Amino acid sequence: MKYNFDRMYDRSNTNSVKWDNVKAVFGSDDVIPMWIADMDFPVARPIVEALKKRAEHEFYGYTQAGPSATEAVVDRMQRKFKWSIQPEWVVFTPGVIPGLHAAVRALARPGDEIILQPPVYYPFFPAVTSSGCHIVNNELKLVDGCYKMDYAGLEGLFQPRAGMHPSANRIKAIVLSNPHNPIGRLWTKEELSRMGEIVISHGAKVISDEIHCELLFNGYTHIPFASISPEFEQNCVVCMAPSKTFNLAGLTASSIIIPNERLRDDFLNARTGIQPEPNVFGLTALEAAYRFGDEWLEQLLSYLQGNLDFVTEYFEKNIPKIKVIKPQGTYLVWLDCRELGMDSMALRSFMRGKARVGFDDGFVFGAGGAGFQRMNIACPRAILEEALSRIEAAVGSQ
Ligand SMILES: Cc1ncc(COP(=O)(O)O)c(C=O)c1O
Known part of the structure; x- marks a missing residue:
């Protein structure tokens, strides 16, 4: 079975921490949430089938x-x-x-x-x-x-x-x-x-x-x-x-x-x-x-590799002041934003307020985190494209 990881889904009003809290977390609905570690992809079909079958058993x-x-x-x-x-x-x-x-x-x-x-x-x-x-x-x-x-x-x-x-x-x-x-x-x-x-x-x-x-x-x-x-x-x-x-x-x-x-x-x-x-x-x-999830996982990993390559190249070419610390695993990308020359709170409001992207602030990860942002790239590429172009525009007008 071929999974389509490019497809966009509306996850709002599903009790989603990521999508139902955007305003509460980032101060505006017009921020793309790319922080908490879940993926904007539906799960493997065998998992859905197993859950349906179990739900039909009617005893919980x-x-x-x-x-x-x-x-x-x-x-x-x-x-x-x-x-x-x-x-x-x-x-x-x-x-x-x-x-x-x-x-x-x-x-x-x-x-x-x-x-x-x-x-x-x-x-x-x-x-x-x-x-x-x-x-x-x-x-x-x-x-x-x-x-x-x-x-x-x-x-x-x-x-x-x-x-x-x-x-x-x-x-x-x-x-x-x-x-x-x-x-x-x-x-x-x-x-x-x-x-x-x-x-x-x-x-x-x-x-x-x-x-x-x-x-x-x-x-x-x-x-x-x-x-x-x-x-x-x-x-x-x-x-x-x-x-x-x-x-x-x-x-x-x-x-x-x-x-x-x-x-x-x-x-x-x-x-x-x-x-x-x-x-x-x-x-x-x-x-x-x-x-039964391996077929989906194999396709997911190939899509995530494509996302990582896309993000890395985009920053290198268009936003060179932000350096990608290239991950070997996870779908989280650690961005070195120190060249932007902002303190932690200024960087936070720059990303949320000006670029309108909702990353995790580096300083919340403790010592050594100030000046960094953590970006979740487990989403359809179109979301990445939008997020990166927002950052590019914000950095360009700095
Ligand atoms: C390193 C690490 N440990 C644990 C968790 C969360 O684990 P759980 O949701 O199973 O409590 C995360 C979630 O992002 C994580 O990145």
């Missing part, structure tokens, strides 16, 4: 993930990443972010510290602080247009700080984003190994959010952190979901893969009474996506 009672949902996750990890996992390692949550909150609660007590590597997906911040833990930053470094992890900085965080007894280090974990939102890096095996060795050698764990793992541009492959070694596998919590890849965020079904039994028990305890299982439609969609 209390739900649990059965063996067939678990098997769909186990098969997917094997088929896509050659990562062999055991069914009992898989825990279902109603979203990756709820999973992250539970993982932090499982690993740390109030007052403990969790490392983040900003600029990073901003819901990571409350995932740490809502349980009374503190964030310690190991900021990514932008070197010649490519982001790198700061290993010396990471090692340094584990060293005794002034006035602190060496045994008093309270770092319990790092939250890894891979592919990294918002900068689009896919961390290599060497990078993951170096980072993992530092963290684990100091007794801390890795919470690896891999939600964008199947959204890859040409030539890139994803390596699940836990697949690198048995030691890594035993010291991490891996967050997976079909929601970004197959555009199912509103159905809230994710799998958190925790090979270490004790860690898994702690995780299950941390979420008891707070988080339900995913809902019946979420689980139905997860299975259908993982089992």
Whole structure:
């Protein structure tokens, strides 16, 4: 079946966070929303068919993930990443972010510290602080247009700080984003190994959010952190979901893969009474996506590559003051707008008010984000064309 990703749809009045809040978020209805990470494309037909069939069953009672949902996750990890996992390692949550909150609660007590590597997906911040833990930053470094992890900085965080007894280090974990939102890096095996060795050698764990793992541009492959070694596998919590890849965020079904039994028990305890299982439609969609969504996904990735090439070329040719940090994965493009010479609030009002495009402001992603904007390119090309021409006109009249 051939999917038409150029087709435009009206998503208004569908309880859409992106399309039903434009004025509330950006101050005017005449702004193109290109911020929150969902796609302006309908989902794969097998998912729709599976949901219809399930809806026709007419019973929507209390739900649990059965063996067939678990098997769909186990098969997917094997088929896509050659990562062999055991069914009992898989825990279902109603979203990756709820999973992250539970993982932090499982690993740390109030007052403990969790490392983040900003600029990073901003819901990571409350995932740490809502349980009374503190964030310690190991900021990514932008070197010649490519982001790198700061290993010396990471090692340094584990060293005794002034006035602190060496045994008093309270770092319990790092939250890894891979592919990294918002900068689009896919961390290599060497990078993951170096980072993992530092963290684990100091007794801390890795919470690896891999939600964008199947959204890859040409030539890139994803390596699940836990697949690198048995030691890594035993010291991490891996967050997976079909929601970004197959555009199912509103159905809230994710799998958190925790090979270490004790860690898994702690995780299950941390979420008891707070988080339900995913809902019946979420689980139905997860299975259908993982089992029957590949034809759609292949076409989607080719369309997204076309969008990325179009955006990159457009900025290079027509708006050279804004530099594209070329993503290796995700459908989010990190734009370096520092040459426009504006502070964060001026850049925000320039994009929203003058260019009338609704991006995420870079500064909300934490340290290193000021002067950048994050643009979601998962939309029909005609929307991209309109957005880029608006920016070009706004920059031209600056
Ligand atoms: C890195 C990352 N993690 C988690 C999420 C959200 O996960 P969920 O909707 O499953 O809570 C997103 C959404 O954009 C994301 O980019």
